[in-house]
Amino acid sequence: MSARLFSGRLAGVWRRSFSASGVPKKPLTERPPSTVGRTWSDSSHHSPKWSGRSVIALTATAGLFGFGIAVAALQDPPKHAVMLFDSKMPRPEYASVEEMEVALKEIRRAISHHGEQEDIISTDPDDLHAHGYSEWSTTNPDGLPVAVAYPRSTEQVSIIAKICHKYRVPIIPYSGGSSLEGNFSAPYGGISVDFAYMDQIIQFNKDDMDIVVQPSIGWQDLNEQLSRMGSGLFFPIDPGPSAKIGGMIGTNCSGTNAVKYGTMKDWVINLTVVLADGTVIKTRRRPRKSSAGYNLNGIFVGSEGTLGLVTEATLKLAVVPEDFSVAVVTFPSIRDAASAAAGVMQAGIPIAAMEIMDEVQMKVVNLGGATAPRTWKEVPTLFFKFAGSQAGVKENIARVQAITRANRGADFEFAKDEREQKLLWSARKESLWSMLALRKEGEEVWSTDVAVPFSRLADIIEVSKKEMDDLGLFASILGHIGDGNFHESIIYDGRSREERAKVERCVKNMVNRALDMEGTCTGEHSVGWGKKESLLREVGPDTLAVMRQIKSALDPLWIMNPGKIMDLP
Known part of the structure; x- marks a missing residue:
């Protein structure tokens, strides 16, 4: 059955109950419910082999490369021609609803056979709705998953992937659920893999300043644990408060600290990834520096689960700075504020963070009461965070003040203590809420x-x-x-x-x-379902064709989060 026919079929099937799940077609305005209660258990490790289909796909791709290079050497093609990546790909065909039910039963048997006593599969309608529709997202395509899986280990994720590959069942990863572009929607049905139980620190290497974690640990929880251990270290990437490491890797997120510390891709050392057919790989070893082979971290970070499921990540950590200072400065216009921000960056001043909020957003914060009893001037505002040695912070503040004054900025308003620092910065962090x-x-x-x-x-x-x-x-x-x-x-x-x-x-x-x-x-929310057309305009058809070939090589059945980043062939 074609993906298009299957999608149409699901729209009808999900209006009625069936044995594996009674999932209604999702309403346009209904809010997702809270998540269900969960418990924890452990399992051992398993690593299946590549399937014949995957090997054939990789061999075919290599042959295509060789053929394209040979043709390029012999011909002088028109400038608009695409030789290397213009081959036609077959449109994926996904499992019917009945076949998905069979796959679910097989997953349950396989997980139970490997010692897991609890049923890790949910078909509760509310659970399915929460994993197929998001109030955060700008777009929510029709369709819901037929089930949600809650694996406890890499081995269980591998079992799920292997069986989904066998039956051509789409797999959609789910982490914090705060993505904005329909990243975890299920337009072709399938199984949502929620990593909620995989939220632990596996190994902390203080002397090496790195840490191995599971994908569902939140970045704030991670930093709280590092602080309680008195490590003097922290993980500096800070997107929305509810973001978790798995989703942060999938979208290559950043946050307010990006101006100083970069984005997610800069802090990933090694990943454990379950591929489409259940094969488990590690992208690198633990040194911060390596030139051994392809940079697989660069392929999986930002891939939104379209190439594999991340089950462990080795992350770099940074030293907590000696001194902090937080300040705000107001401007008469949004252009003045933006010009000041550009001036700070062009001067090369090493600020820790710099955020902008216009007069509407400042009013929203006041109305929302997130920083009560503090209220804010409802004008364009820049928020600055300075970090480093005491002398360095003092020097950087003076340089930034000179630039903001030159752009009609008012006087700096500084936080008096750590509590007020958090209050000042929370105005920016609470903006979307x-x-x-x-x-x-x-x-x-x-x-x-x-x-x-x-x-x-x-x-x-x-x-x-x-x-x-x-x-x-x-x-x-x-x-x-x-x-x-x-x-x-x-x-x-x-x-x-x-x-x-x-x-x-x-x-x-x-x-x-x-x-x-x-x-x-x-810049940081990734492409998901909502920005595929814009991605094509940004990179062009040839570059997108390269991405398609990578996708087809690692996921020849196109079951990994299908429809995200690029349309189905």
């Missing part, structure tokens, strides 16, 4: 991001904000302006087609504007 708290019945929040070179920051922010205002949208601009990354957050009536179309047009214009400025369609 504050927007969500303001929704009325039927309203949605559309939040997405782009990134551009420093020299174009002020231009794109000013034009994008003007367009939002001209359209009469309740919208704000905020973001990690220190690395050229900013977000639009818009509240709109999700029941109104006209209003949604207006928001879509505004967001699409922002993305195209960024691409015209040699920027990117997504």
